[in-house]
Amino acid sequence: xxxxxxxxHLSALHRRLDEAVRREARxxxxxxxxxxxxxxxxxxxxxxxxxxxxRRALG
Numbered sequence: 001x002x003x004x005x006x007x008x009h010l011s012a013l014h015r016r017l018d019e020a021v022r023r024e025a026r027x028x029x030x031x032x033x034x035x036x037x038x039x040x041x042x043x044x045x046x047x048x049x050x051x052x053x054x055r056r057a058l059g
Contacts, residue, residue: 020038
């Protein structure tokens with residue numbers, strides 16, 4: 001199964017969001033609302049990736 005550009009883009013976005021979450025969590029005086037937004041966006045990207053992978057696995 002090859003990695004199509006859409007899956008690659010979403011995977012890269014998920015990785016960048018993960019890094020941003022870690023940076024914001026470590027930052028002194030970090031914005032809890034920004035951290036929450038980043039986590040929610042990361043979760044949405046992960047859910048989208050999961051849905052695409054399930055569809056690909058089914059046919």
